Every structure is written in structure tokens, then in C-alpha cells.
Amino acid sequence: MGFNVLIVDDSSTIRKIIRRSIQQADLEIDNVLEAGDGIEALDLLRQQKIHVVLTDINMPNMDGVQLLSEMKSQEPWKNIAVLMITTEARADAVVDAAQKGAVGYIKKPFTPVEIHDQLLPILKTLPR
Amino acid sequence: MHDQVIEAIESVTLDVFARMIGVDVAKEAECTAGRTDQPPAVRVVCAFNLTGAVTGTAKVYYSLPLAEWMTSQMLQMKEPLPCEQVLDASGEIANMIVGGVKHTLERLIGPMQIGTPAVAILGADTPYEPVAKGSTVAFRCRETVFDVSISFQPALA
Numbered sequence: 001m002g003f004n005v006l007i008v009d010d011s012s013t014i015r016k017i018i019r020r021s022i023q024q025a026d027l028e029i030d031n032v033l034e035a036g037d038g039i040e041a042l043d044l045l046r047q048q049k050i051h052v053v054l055t056d057i058n059m060p061n062m063d064g065v066q067l068l069s070e071m072k073s074q075e076p077w078k079n080i081a082v083l084m085i086t087t088e089a090r091a092d093a094v095v096d097a098a099q100k101g102a103v104g105y106i107k108k109p110f111t112p113v114e115i116h117d118q119l120l121p122i123l124k125t126l127p128r
Numbered sequence: 129m130h131d132q133v134i135e136a137i138e139s140v141t142l143d144v145f146a147r148m149i150g151v152d153v154a155k156e157a158e159c160t161a162g163r164t165d166q167p168p169a170v171r172v173v174c175a176f177n178l179t180g181a182v183t184g185t186a187k188v189y190y191s192l193p194l195a196e197w198m199t200s201q202m203l204q205m206k207e208p209l210p211c212e213q214v215l216d217a218s219g220e221i222a223n224m225i226v227g228g229v230k231h232t233l234e235r236l237i238g239p240m241q242i243g244t245p246a247v248a249i250l251g252a253d254t255p256y257e258p259v260a261k262g263s264t265v266a267f268r269c270r271e272t273v274f275d276v277s278i279s280f281q282p283a284l285a
Binding site for chain 2 (some may be wrong): 011012016017020110111
């Protein structure tokens with residue numbers, strides 16, 4: 001049985017690119033879900049079992065850091081691996097997300113290989 | 129400072145196009161204001177406000193055919209594509225370019241923030257309005273040229 005991944009980004013283009021990268025990467029992923037902001041992401045988290053979340057930082061309604069904080073404060077979600085996707089390569093933004101529990105980040109622009117290389121070690125640590 | 133801005137625009141734009149679209153683009157020209165030799169054409173414009181240590185404006189102009197082609201390449205979908213998708217993809221590429229340039233220049237200028245881009249399609253009868261007294265780099269991609277422009281107020285020394 002594979003894993004479920006949630007992509008959170010207000011850009012449908014980025015969501016589609018990441019989805020395609022995941023699907024072409026031959027990873028153990030059964031389902032790829034999408035949300036346009038943190039609020040939509042939380043709705044999906046309440047409905048489905050999610051194993052990994054890839055989230056943009058700058059989004060309307062609820063940004064990625066707020067989503068991360070919310071997930072880490074709630075029992076059903078606090079152990080879900082969260083990867084930040086961001087154009088903000090500033091060390092302080094990355095450190096802030098790491099301190100709040102993000103397991104890593106992917107900087108835009110990215111290649112499909114970079115998506116694969118970030119996800120594979122995370123999936124290997126997940127319980128089956 | 130103009131040289132550093134030009135260098136940042138060039139290196140970031142080449143990187144973004146190579147990684148996200150898988151295409152090499154080439155620097156065509158650079159100037160301190162927008163190019164004035166622009167023929168009338170339908171264009172996609174992505175405009176940003178910069179704030180923080182300095183204030184400024186950034187604009188990225190693509191021809192509409194280039195924006196449509198970029199979108200089809202990124203999504204691996206055939207044209208024609210929905211207008212909203214083309215605008216979203218164009219804005220995302222521009223956001224990566226301006227974000228990357230901002231990150232590079234922050235080491236020289238100080239922390240800056242980028243506003244949400246305004247992305248629109250401009251008709252051929254709409255005047256081409258580059259940034260005033262800034263740094264503009266024109267790039268060639270396929271058979272067309274697109275511009276990345278940044279200006280700061282006041283101008284950087």
C-alpha cells in the first residue's frame with residue numbers, strides 16, 4: 001500500500017507540475033490531493049489520511065507557516081511530514097519553518113528530480 | 129549597482145527557464161530603461177511592487193504566444209490552454225524570477241518583500257510601459273523576446 005500526498009499552493013500551475021513530478025517519479029504514492037490554501041488543506045486533512053504535505057509559504061487565507069503550525073498543534077496531524085515549497089530561500093524563513101516542524105524545503109524553481117530526491121527519504125521513514 | 133542588478137536578472141532568469149520550462153534562453157540586450165523599439169503586440173505583463181530596505185517596481189513582459197507556449201511546456205499540455213492557466217503560469221515564472229533577483233540583491237541592499245503580482249493580458253493597442261529609469265534585460269526565447277525590468281526609488285547608487 002502506498003502513501004497519500006497533499007500539495008498546497010495557490011498556483012494551479014505549480015500544483016500540476018508537482019503532481020506530474022510525483023506521478024512520474026515512481027514513488028510509492030497512491031493518491032495526490034491538491035489544495036489552494038491552508039484552509040482547504042485542513043478540510044482535506046479532516047477527510048482523508050494524508051502522509052506527506054508539500055506546501056507553499058505565501059498563500060491567501062492561511063499561509064504555509066500557519067498551516068504548519070496548525071498541523072503541529074493537532075494530534076491527528078502533528079506527525080505528518082511537511083515540506084515547504086518556496087521562493088523564499090532566506091535562511092531565516094527556512095529556519096523558522098524547521099523550528100515549527102517542517103522536515104525540509106524545496107526552493108522554486110525546481111526540477112522533477114529535486115521533488116523526487118526530497119520525497120524519497122521521507123517516504124522511506126513512514127510506517128507501513 | 130546597475131551592473132549587479134543586470135547580472136542578477138540574467139542569472140536568475142536563465143536558471144528559472146532552464147529548471148521550470150527546460151529551455152535555454154539568451155540575453156538579447158540590456159538598458160537602463162525599457163526598450164523603446166517595441167512593435168504593437170498582445171502581451172502578458174506581470175507587475176510587482178518591492179518594499180523594504182528600498183522600494184521599487186518589477187515588470188516582466190512576455191508576448192502572448194510565448195506565454196502560451198511556456199504554459200504548455202510547463203504543464204506538458206497542448207495549446208490552446210485556458211486563459212486563466214496562461215496567466216497563472218506566467219505569473220509564477222515571473223514570481224520566481226523577481227523573487228530570485230530580490231534574494232540576490234538583498235545581500236547588497238537589505239531585506240525586501242515582494243507584493244503579489246498583478247498579471248494581465250494587454251492588447252496590442254495598449255502602450256508598452258517599462259519601468260522608468262531602471263534596469264531592463266531583454267531575453268530571446270524561441271523566436272520572440274521578453275523583458276525583465278526592475279527599478280528602485282530612489283535609484284540605487
